[in-house]
Amino acid sequence: MFPAPLPADAPWIVMKFGGTSVATAPRWRNILELAASRRAEGARVLIVVSALSGVTDTLKHIASQGDVGDRAAQAKALRERHHALCDDMQLDVPANLHARLDDLATLAADGYAELGELPWSAQVQAHGELLSSTLGAAFLTAQGLPTAWLDARECLHAVALPNQNERTRVLSAMVEARHDRTLCARLAELGEVFITQGFIARDEEGRTVLLGRGGSDTSAAYFGALLHAARVEIWTDVAGMFSANPRQVAGARLLQKLDYEEAQEIASTGAKVLHPRCLSPLREPRVPLLIKDTNRPELDGTVIGPEVREQAPSIKAISARKNITLVAMESVGMWQQVGFLADVFANFKKHGLSVDLISSAETNVTVSLDPTENLLDSDAVAALAADLAKVCRVKVIAPCAAITLVGRGMRSMLHKLSAVLAEFGQLRVHLISQSSNNLNITFVVDEDVVDDILPRLHDMLIGAGALRTDDSLLFGPAWQTLYGTVAEVKPVRAWWRDERDTLLKLAAERSPRYVYHLPTVRGQARKLKALASVDRLHYAVKANTHPSILKALVEEGFALECVSPGELAVVMATVPQTTPVLYTPNFASRADFAAGLATRATITIDAVFPLEHYAAMFAGRELMLRIDLGRGLGHHEKVKTGGIGSKFGIPIEQLDGALRLAREAGARVIGLHAHLGSGILDAAHWGEVYGQLAALAERVGSITVLNIGGGLGVPSHPGEPSLDVDALAQVLAQVRASYPQFSLWMEPGRYMVADAGVLLARVNQDKGKGTVRYLGVDTGMNSLIRPALYDAWHDIANLTRLEEPATAMYQIVGPICESGDILGEDRRLPESKEGDVILVAQAGAYGAVMSSRYNLRDDADEVVLP
Numbered sequence: 001m002f003p004a005p006l007p008a009d010a011p012w013i014v015m016k017f018g019g020t021s022v023a024t025a026p027r028w029r030n031i032l033e034l035a036a037s038r039r040a041e042g043a044r045v046l047i048v049v050s051a052l053s054g055v056t057d058t059l060k061h062i063a064s065q066g067d068v069g070d071r072a073a074q075a076k077a078l079r080e081r082h083h084a085l086c087d088d089m090q091l092d093v094p095a096n097l098h099a100r101l102d103d104l105a106t107l108a109a110d111g112y113a114e115l116g117e118l119p120w121s122a123q124v125q126a127h128g129e130l131l132s133s134t135l136g137a138a139f140l141t142a143q144g145l146p147t148a149w150l151d152a153r154e155c156l157h158a159v160a161l162p163n164q165n166e167r168t169r170v171l172s173a174m175v176e177a178r179h180d181r182t183l184c185a186r187l188a189e190l191g192e193v194f195i196t197q198g199f200i201a202r203d204e205e206g207r208t209v210l211l212g213r214g215g216s217d218t219s220a221a222y223f224g225a226l227l228h229a230a231r232v233e234i235w236t237d238v239a240g241m242f243s244a245n246p247r248q249v250a251g252a253r254l255l256q257k258l259d260y261e262e263a264q265e266i267a268s269t270g271a272k273v274l275h276p277r278c279l280s281p282l283r284e285p286r287v288p289l290l291i292k293d294t295n296r297p298e299l300d301g302t303v304i305g306p307e308v309r310e311q312a313p314s315i316k317a318i319s320a321r322k323n324i325t326l327v328a329m330e331s332v333g334m335w336q337q338v339g340f341l342a343d344v345f346a347n348f349k350k351h352g353l354s355v356d357l358i359s360s361a362e363t364n365v366t367v368s369l370d371p372t373e374n375l376l377d378s379d380a381v382a383a384l385a386a387d388l389a390k391v392c393r394v395k396v397i398a399p400c401a402a403i404t405l406v407g408r409g410m411r412s413m414l415h416k417l418s419a420v421l422a423e424f425g426q427l428r429v430h431l432i433s434q435s436s437n438n439l440n441i442t443f444v445v446d447e448d449v450v451d452d453i454l455p456r457l458h459d460m461l462i463g464a465g466a467l468r469t470d471d472s473l474l475f476g477p478a479w480q481t482l483y484g485t486v487a488e489v490k491p492v493r494a495w496w497r498d499e500r501d502t503l504l505k506l507a508a509e510r511s512p513r514y515v516y517h518l519p520t521v522r523g524q525a526r527k528l529k530a531l532a533s534v535d536r537l538h539y540a541v542k543a544n545t546h547p548s549i550l551k552a553l554v555e556e557g558f559a560l561e562c563v564s565p566g567e568l569a570v571v572m573a574t575v576p577q578t579t580p581v582l583y584t585p586n587f588a589s590r591a592d593f594a595a596g597l598a599t600r601a602t603i604t605i606d607a608v609f610p611l612e613h614y615a616a617m618f619a620g621r622e623l624m625l626r627i628d629l630g631r632g633l634g635h636h637e638k639v640k641t642g643g644i645g646s647k648f649g650i651p652i653e654q655l656d657g658a659l660r661l662a663r664e665a666g667a668r669v670i671g672l673h674a675h676l677g678s679g680i681l682d683a684a685h686w687g688e689v690y691g692q693l694a695a696l697a698e699r700v701g702s703i704t705v706l707n708i709g710g711g712l713g714v715p716s717h718p719g720e721p722s723l724d725v726d727a728l729a730q731v732l733a734q735v736r737a738s739y740p741q742f743s744l745w746m747e748p749g750r751y752m753v754a755d756a757g758v759l760l761a762r763v764n765q766d767k768g769k770g771t772v773r774y775l776g777v778d779t780g781m782n783s784l785i786r787p788a789l790y791d792a793w794h795d796i797a798n799l800t801r802l803e804e805p806a807t808a809m810y811q812i813v814g815p816i817c818e819s820g821d822i823l824g825e826d827r828r829l830p831e832s833k834e835g836d837v838i839l840v841a842q843a844g845a846y847g848a849v850m851s852s853r854y855n856l857r858d859d860a861d862e863v864v865l866p
């Protein structure tokens, strides 16, 4: 049954449908349903449509070419396309659609002689939207939703701004849109559902003008402001604004809620999903804007509104704009010349070109021109360059791309961007600019590198904790999760969620406590045991020496690796005599070596000193040498264990000397070892190490074993990719095929146990200081020092209130008398109360083993779940 008529003051909802959303009959059926449902909600509906996808390109083509025959052919093709769509919609071609198609054919045949080139071009291009809206009105009405066709040009009046030239006025016009009560009243008398065109307006001379490519979004926003709509909905081919263009970065995350400023920044730096001009009309009247997928209306989408929420400082998006033109202008001693910049920029104004980024030096000013804000064609740029050449030397660099990181408070995040900056360090960067509103930082690079680098940068930002995917109020699912484009890598559900009741009971008995989950340890072990090319896996026991973990790993077929007499003692007391043991102490004393020699362990020496001063101890023994390959890797400076800045290993140039000393002492060097650092996620790394060690070993002769170390990374942030074990298997198989004569050993530590352990603590206090809230728990850096030492990121949950909404933002701190006693910064948790159990995840590695008695606080004890 059709709903009762609407009152005159019913709220308005503006719904804009983009090119792909209006291109097929099934999409139009979605439009019908969506518009009808908004009407049923009690709102007046204004539908704003783009041209069918690709049509504006064809019209632009018609408007740009000389040959009349070609123009006619293109117009005919458009006629056929619209007829075909009518057919699919089971709609007789309406008479007014015929009439518009005839108009277009006439315009194409006539050329611009009569109207003038620019107005003619605008007239031609306006037909895309005129046609789609005419078709839409007929279809919706025929389907039982009476829909009135509205000429957008009657409502949107372009204003000529002094800084615009004729081209911009006609092809990229601006409208001043304010709440127009008369229009609202007039439309309310006319009907309830309307359809109109995006992209077009009328200027003061009564001519049809355009709002710039992609300008239909802006039309919708202008209408939103004119009608003072309850909201504007942008319906497109993707469920909202994402943290990167999802067509380039499949792991891009849905941004669920943004304020106008941030959304504006993301749109203007390249997220085509929203036209950069479409937010400003909505700001003042505070009309919210929603972005939704026409084909998947059930998905949440992005809501953009005035509220600036309290949140962790985070990069929100990484955007890229291609087709950027740089104009570099050189003049000798320009700062001495009063008015030089004024002269230069006057030329940009004259050619109607708006400058985006600027960087300057003593003798050079370089600026960028962005195609979304400019009607860039080579003629415009050439004309500009010719004029500029009169005042300075000019160089035009194109095509470039601008890659921008967007987020509120960018300057406070710089310390998290070191990996990203290193990546840019490998490229030719033409210009770097940090916006003065502190919302973005932009790098201009050659255009061809963008597609390759973008997904990598996005992963890096997550890994560095700069893009805070843990903030579930802001970051929704990844695009590939929503759209299932690749076999979805389901994040493994953390074991502690299933063991919640047990953990709560354990915490009630005693706190703080470490709890280890042996099935998780065994699971990791089995993943690595599948590496067919690895002959022996040693668990680096320093990560966690709990006897149950040692036993479990030995049962899974692991050997062990120790770094101190203390570790050797625990290992020897815990595991069977048959388990092979490696002993790799660093800056060890004679006594440390003696302790190792008293056991069956194979000793790795990582310095020349012991061989120079007490080599006789090693007579008759088999030794390994740890080599420094000259570089370190890892998630933090402090975990890099190679290169001149690190104390580990024998430098390559000292290898021959070390071998000679060992030989003279009667020891046999059977292996070479290298370990470059921790937290490595790139599978290729271990292949490189093997290759380098193999090349050295071939020279030595006596070597039978290459130990390529550990350092296998464990991702800590939601959405961060994990180490690809299949890729590692392939890499190792390849290098083994090249050097089949050596046995291959590895020594993972953290990888085996990190996810298997959690630290349980209980809330002591909550304290507010200004806008910052501290949540204090009963243990801190004395139990888990990784956050303080390495800025390590551990997921933190309130186990007592796991199902409550995470609405509070806390700094999670311990009771130790140090300002660095922080377990997690800016964590979103439910409102937490004294006594709640807080769980710090991924604490199985380098947790208890690194704990201290600092402040003489009690140790966390350790509990094992079998």
Ligand code: ADP
Pocket: 017, 018, 019, 020, 021, 050, 214, 235, 236, 237, 238, 240, 241, 242, 243, 244, 245, 246, 247, 270, 271, 272, 273, 274, 317
């Ligand atoms: P419409 O024709 O509906 O106006 P557009 O093609 O103009 O649609 O905009 C939607 C497209 O914007 C998406 O398909 C996507 O390729 C692109 N896009 C670029 N950056 C982003 C981003 N950060 N989030 C979402 N979409 C983006």
Ligand code: ASP
Pocket: 018, 019, 050, 051, 056, 057, 128, 198, 199, 212, 213, 214, 215, 216, 217
């Ligand atoms: N049809 C116009 C264009 O393709 C406007 C739009 O779709 O937003 O640029």
Ligand code: MG
Pocket: 018, 214, 217, 272, 273, 274, 275
């Ligand atoms: Mg668009």
